[in-house]
Amino acid sequence: MRTGIRFLLGTETRNLSDVDPTRTVLDYLRDDESLCGTKEGCAEGDCGACTVMLADRDGAGGIRYRPVNSCIMFLPALDGKQLVTIEHLRGPGGALHDVQKAMMDHHAAQCGFCTPGFVMSLATLHRAGVAVDRTEIADALAGNLCRCTGYRPIYDAARSVLAVPRDKTDRAAETSALAAKLDMLDTESESLDMTGAGRRFIAPRSLGELTALLAVHPDALILGGGTDIGLWVTKQRRHLPLLIATEQVPELRRIESSETQLSIGAAVPYADAMASLAALHPATATLLRRIGSRQIRERGTIGGNIANGSPIGDMPPLLIAMGAVLVIASATGERRLAVEAFFLGYRQTALQPGEVLARIEIPKPSPDIHLGIYKVSKRFDQDISAVCAGFALELDNGLVRSMRIGYGGMAATPVRALDVETKLIGAVWGLAIVETAMDAIDQAFTPLSDMRASAQYRRMIARNLLLKFYLEHPAKGETAIRLRLDQPESLTA
Incomplete structure (x- = not known):
């Protein structure tokens, strides 16, 4: 049984124990790592200013890159994964990431507060390596809000950098290197049971282990993705003494x-x-x-x-x-x-x-x-x-x-x-x-x-x-009337 979490912060390994398991990733980044590019705008997963990239295995030998809201994600969710922030995007010699360069070229930053979140959402799409169309870009940016109404140049920047797929050889090498680093974390062999700040977090690795824990701790709070429970901490300031997570249960x-x-x-x-x-x-x-x-x-x-x-x-x-x-x-x-x-x-x-x-x-x-x-x-x-x-x-x-x-x-x-x-x-x-x-x-x-x-x-x-x-869905012989009232107006070219 492990009592601490292990993950990659960029390319560096982090081992954390005796930390509050309900502490958010956002607070950890800003307060402990001094990585302040990730911003807090709403603390409830709405505005996207806190967006970071999370990478883990996809179950088929590859890597899945996910944009996530760090403001409502608890630290134990990083266990066995790679966390990438805006500070980790720049290449050798400080070279700008393709998405960062496109944002500059299209004048897509105004006040700049929301910009890191937009960049991370688009960088996740870019990391996936496939060309995307305008609908996919709009979907990827739907969780990022710009209070300066700068969506047009942001969309133009996205379209310019995502229109062409990345080189498959580069992507394969990147995936292989990251998979090897994740394997070195060795987090899959043991369940996680960590405590800190008077709270306990358990991540069982089988359904049998999960149900056995619930039989002993019937009052434990079952944690899935945390997109609802995260707000209990950030908004309601609730004390959650025992969390049992389902994320690592393969069944x-x-x-x-x-x-x-x-x-x-x-x-x-x-x-x-x-x-x-x-x-x-x-x-x-x-x-x-x-x-x-x-x-x-x-x-x-x-x-x-x-x-x-x-x-x-x-x-x-x-x-x-x-x-x-x-x-x-x-x-x-x-x-x-x-x-x-x-x-x-x-x-x-x-x-x-x-x-x-x-x-x-x-x-x-x-x-x-x-x-x-x-x-x-x-x-x-x-x-x-x-x-x-x-x-x-x-x-x-x-x-x-x-x-x-x-x-x-x-x-x-x-x-x-x-x-x-x-x-x-x-x-x-x-x-x-x-x-x-x-x-x-x-x-x-x-x-x-x-x-x-x-x-x-x-x-x-x-x-x-x-x-x-x-x-x-009218009766046979009648003409169907399609009411597209649930569709937004599409972006103009």
Whole structure:
């Protein structure tokens, strides 16, 4: 059992023990390493000024480079990885990195506060080595905010440096050298159990070890990617005495696909699961693109989005509509639960002491299933839902054979709209029955008013999303109407 963390800071090895395991990487960089290029803008993973690059093994012999928010990432997350900051980008003799040079050439820095974060986001794309298009650039920069409104020259700089792929030989040599250095850290042979500042952090390396720990410590806080729990420290200043992390548990990091279902481990980050989830149905792609920024998706886990019990989590409405099942593990075995049965109340779930969400099993929709998923928020990028809805429809000769509807933001938990489904099942799929079901939504939900939306607005949106789904998936012989209200205006060339 190791009691300290080992990682690469640039090319130098760091060994840390007896440190607060809930200390953020940002604070460590600025206060301990005097690497002040990484900035704190929001301390909640929104603005991107704190973006750094994290490199680790990809499971296939290569290296995965991830842009992450250092302001909400705890120090133990660095264990066994390489951390790269803006100070580490310059080459031999202080030569500017290609991204830095492009930013200068296109006058892409104004006040400069946000600039290191933009550079690190783009440098991560550059390190991957492939040419990217304008959509990928926009996605990569969605998690970086410029208060000087300097996006145009930043985008031009990105396009100039990322239009051509890097040399494959250089990339292969770089990957090989880094893999060798990571191997020398030798962090995979033992579990991590470190203490500091009255707090304890344990990172087990198997599901059996994890469930055994939870049996002994049922009150421990289970930590996934930390994109939610990180704010408990940076904003709420909460004392977290014992954290048990899932990141190093291989059983929780697997993605397995069969002919009938997709199984995703609860500790799989969104970025790793996006391709598999998008392959289930085209309707999922837009939602996944809008779940946080790329920095958040590289750390935030699918299981965490469910297990935190938030009524406005983006994934549960889709999973409810698709009939997904949650597999819950403990030292005594596993049990299965429908997603909609998992949520008991505001931030309350069906997890019992000693249990952990292990994986999500999603049935693969048949070609006959019409699927729709919609998110409504004040901003397209980097915003929490006011209402999120998922619909799965199956027709039989014009009749509704089955219908599953999931809503988020309409109650204290994500919910399945059973009463609304009942109005539709067995009826002729058409505008008349849809309008009847829309009226049933008013009776089924009593939403709250808050900073994101009023109760009246939420009712109206919930109704109109069902109508939108019908217009996009009309009865046979009718013309589908595609309402692209969930798409941002594209950047002009």
